[in-house]
Amino acid sequence: MNATNRTPGASIDIRKASKRYGKFVALRDLDLSIRPGEFMTLLGPSGSGKTTTLNLIAGFTEVSSGSLEIGGKSVLGLPSHKRNIGVVFQHYALFPHMSVGRNVAYPLTLRGIGRAERDGKVRHALEMVKMADFAHRYPNELSGGQQQRVALARALVFDPPLLLMDEPLGALDKKLREWLQLEIKRIHRELGTTFVYVTHDQEEALVLSDRIAVFNGGQVEQIGNGRELYDHPATLFVGRFIGESTVLRGKADIVGGDTVVSIAGTKIVASGKISGHAAPVILLRPERAVLHRPGTGVVDGENRLSGIVEEAIYVGSGSKYDIRLKDGTTAVVRSPLGAPEFAIGDTAEIAFRPGDVTLLADDASADITLT
Amino acid sequence: MQLSSRIFLGLFCLLVAILLLAPTLVVIPMSFNSNKSLAFPPAGFSWQWYDNFFTNPEWLLSLRNSFLIATVVAILATTLGTLAAFGVTRAAARTGGLLRAILITPMVVPGVVLAIGIYAVYLDTGLVGTVAGFVFAHTMLAIPFVLIAVSASLEVFDRRLETAAASLGAGKLTVFRTVTLPLILPGVLSGALFAFITSFDEIIVALFITSPYLKTLPVQIYSSITRDADPTVAAVGTLLFLATSFIIVAGLLIGMRRGRT
Numbered sequence: 001m002n003a004t005n006r007t008p009g010a011s012i013d014i015r016k017a018s019k020r021y022g023k024f025v026a027l028r029d030l031d032l033s034i035r036p037g038e039f040m041t042l043l044g045p046s047g048s049g050k051t052t053t054l055n056l057i058a059g060f061t062e063v064s065s066g067s068l069e070i071g072g073k074s075v076l077g078l079p080s081h082k083r084n085i086g087v088v089f090q091h092y093a094l095f096p097h098m099s100v101g102r103n104v105a106y107p108l109t110l111r112g113i114g115r116a117e118r119d120g121k122v123r124h125a126l127e128m129v130k131m132a133d134f135a136h137r138y139p140n141e142l143s144g145g146q147q148q149r150v151a152l153a154r155a156l157v158f159d160p161p162l163l164l165m166d167e168p169l170g171a172l173d174k175k176l177r178e179w180l181q182l183e184i185k186r187i188h189r190e191l192g193t194t195f196v197y198v199t200h201d202q203e204e205a206l207v208l209s210d211r212i213a214v215f216n217g218g219q220v221e222q223i224g225n226g227r228e229l230y231d232h233p234a235t236l237f238v239g240r241f242i243g244e245s246t247v248l249r250g251k252a253d254i255v256g257g258d259t260v261v262s263i264a265g266t267k268i269v270a271s272g273k274i275s276g277h278a279a280p281v282i283l284l285r286p287e288r289a290v291l292h293r294p295g296t297g298v299v300d301g302e303n304r305l306s307g308i309v310e311e312a313i314y315v316g317s318g319s320k321y322d323i324r325l326k327d328g329t330t331a332v333v334r335s336p337l338g339a340p341e342f343a344i345g346d347t348a349e350i351a352f353r354p355g356d357v358t359l360l361a362d363d364a365s366a367d368i369t370l371t
Numbered sequence: 372m373q374l375s376s377r378i379f380l381g382l383f384c385l386l387v388a389i390l391l392l393a394p395t396l397v398v399i400p401m402s403f404n405s406n407k408s409l410a411f412p413p414a415g416f417s418w419q420w421y422d423n424f425f426t427n428p429e430w431l432l433s434l435r436n437s438f439l440i441a442t443v444v445a446i447l448a449t450t451l452g453t454l455a456a457f458g459v460t461r462a463a464a465r466t467g468g469l470l471r472a473i474l475i476t477p478m479v480v481p482g483v484v485l486a487i488g489i490y491a492v493y494l495d496t497g498l499v500g501t502v503a504g505f506v507f508a509h510t511m512l513a514i515p516f517v518l519i520a521v522s523a524s525l526e527v528f529d530r531r532l533e534t535a536a537a538s539l540g541a542g543k544l545t546v547f548r549t550v551t552l553p554l555i556l557p558g559v560l561s562g563a564l565f566a567f568i569t570s571f572d573e574i575i576v577a578l579f580i581t582s583p584y585l586k587t588l589p590v591q592i593y594s595s596i597t598r599d600a601d602p603t604v605a606a607v608g609t610l611l612f613l614a615t616s617f618i619i620v621a622g623l624l625i626g627m628r629r630g631r632t
């Protein structure tokens with residue numbers, strides 16, 4: 001645990017991994033590479049295969065096909081107790097018949113580490129999670145947040161090169177969750193261990209991760225940092241899953257290298273075009289658009305879409321509007337403080353530049369999976 | 372509730388309690404009888420029947436036999452019953468239910484029926500009147516009790532703790548020794564206790580497979596009381612009553628202590 005003899009983080013390479021339960025395919029030719037020391041978050045809707053992936057890495061289940069390497073060595077067939085990986089579970093999984101101190105000492109005892117060294121490491125690990133005063137308590141005498149900190153200490157005390165966490169903060173309230181997120185981030189910085197973290201809370205993913213792997217239907221749709229995923233989603237699913245967005249659909253044409261989509265009779269220009277045969281759709285981020293009163297503030301080359309304000313919510317840093325377009329689509333727009341304000345029922349025009357939207361291939365399943 | 376009905380209920384409970392306790396409470400005064408008779412109420416007071424029990428080699432030998440057999444049975448039945456409980460609780464629900472039903476039959480089938488079957492088999496195999504014969508028969512009778520006690524513990528045991536232990540570096544046996552067993556221990560111990568008592572006071576099968584050279588305590592009590600009205604049986608009964616009460620109270624106390632942590 002101390003800086004001198006710390007184990008460096010391990011890399012993970014998953015190639016074409018599939019996991020089948022009978023006929024059901026939980027993972028489909030999954031590729032995922034994680035760099036040494038990286039904080040990688042697996043993000044995706046329920047049932048998309050995040051836990052299954054983590055279980056494969058931990059050795060709790062085996063792949064049906066494909067390869068899995070940790071630190072450059074194949075671990076296929078290696079039982080979980082020989083993989084030397086720390087795991088933190090959503091349900092804490094502390095041993096109820098052992099005190100906090102004995103829980104944390106457990107992996108060290110198994111490794112035959114002598115008493116003096118063991119006590120030192122246990123104390124260090126508990127100090128790291130700020131639980132040093134609780135060594136004599138039993139798990140049922142701790143709150144959920146405290147139990148999870150002990151579980152984290154127990155998973156890290158044997159200096160594993162890799163730590164897996166499956167929604168570790170899922171059962172905690174928002175305040176505590178936010179505080180523990182920062183603690184986990186600090187510990188990751190201090191140790192340099194590779195962290196793989198599962199969550200379906202995208203805000204949490206953005207706070208913690210170096211990179212995020214977005215899961216959908218047993219596959220990774222895109223890997224990137226928060227900015228890449230938000231600004232340059234590779235698929236409609238990723239665009240819709242990360243952050244708020246409005247999807248504009250209509251008949252599309254290519255005019256002079258740009259894509260023109262007609263939405264409820266209005267021609268909307270988006271820079272560039274997509275490859276492939278799928279119909280293009282436009283993804284608009286709420287803060288990339290500006291709201292104007294009809295006919296005001298017109299700028300040449302900007303797109304304009306007219307609609308009725310359906311909902312207006314004051315959110316402190318500005319206002320959030322739901323605008324109903326003529327074709328029935330509801331667009332989301334966020335205006336900063338000082339921008340013109342609108343009331344429910346007002347007519348408003350949404351303005352945005354052709355370069356501020358993302359063109360993506362239409363994918364009906366992106367809508368279905370999100371519900 | 373009305374006062375009259377409350378009094379009525381109270382009296383009724385008292386009556387049931389007396390009914391349940393009466394046979395036991397009759398035995399205790401009889402054991403101090405100064406005459407060689409099982410008459411109730413007893414006449415006079417003496418320790419002679421206790422004296423007889425502790426000095427008569429026939430009684431002591433049967434006590435020793437019962438202890439030996441019950442101890443071996445407790446160990447065997449607890450081991451086998453615990454393994455069976457694992458199988459039953461961890462098999463698929465359907466298979467598990469079926470296995471459980473089969474494993475519990477010795478508890479449901481009338482004792483005499485079992486006794487006849489066992490006797491028939493033992494006659495051929497030469498197990499009548501042997502310690503091994505008693506141990507086999509009693510283990511069979513005791514396994515269902517262990518199975519029930521241990522599977523009750525296993526059902527509330529959180530299997531995810533085993534996964535956690537494995538991730539921390541524990542192999543299957545270590546997981547069992549350090550996590551599973553300590554947490555289901557109350558069930559295992561009460562199973563062992565049940566197994567011991569099942570064997571120790573078993574009489575039906577014992578009467579069939581006993582021989583003049585190997586008697587257990589219940590058999591000795593039975594033959595003594597049918598031969599002559601010897602109040603020593605009352606003394607033995609009283610001692611057994613005290614011993615079992617002690618074990619059960621101790622078991623309850625241990626259970627309460629464990630429940631708190």
Ligand SMILES: Nc1ncnc2c1ncn2[C@@H]1O[C@H](COP(=O)(O)OP(=O)(O)OP(=O)(O)O)[C@@H](O)[C@H]1O
Pocket residue numbers: 021024025026044045046047048049050051052053200
């Ligand atoms: N043991 C199993 N037998 C059959 N199907 C399973 C099993 N374990 C998981 N699955 C299925 O595999 C799919 C992926 O499950 P997984 O637990 O990886 O999802 P997840 O992304 O972790 O979802 P969540 O966010 O809800 O935890 C699900 O559809 C699930 O029903």
Ligand SMILES: [Mg+2]
Pocket residue numbers: 050051052166
């Ligand atoms: Mg999951």
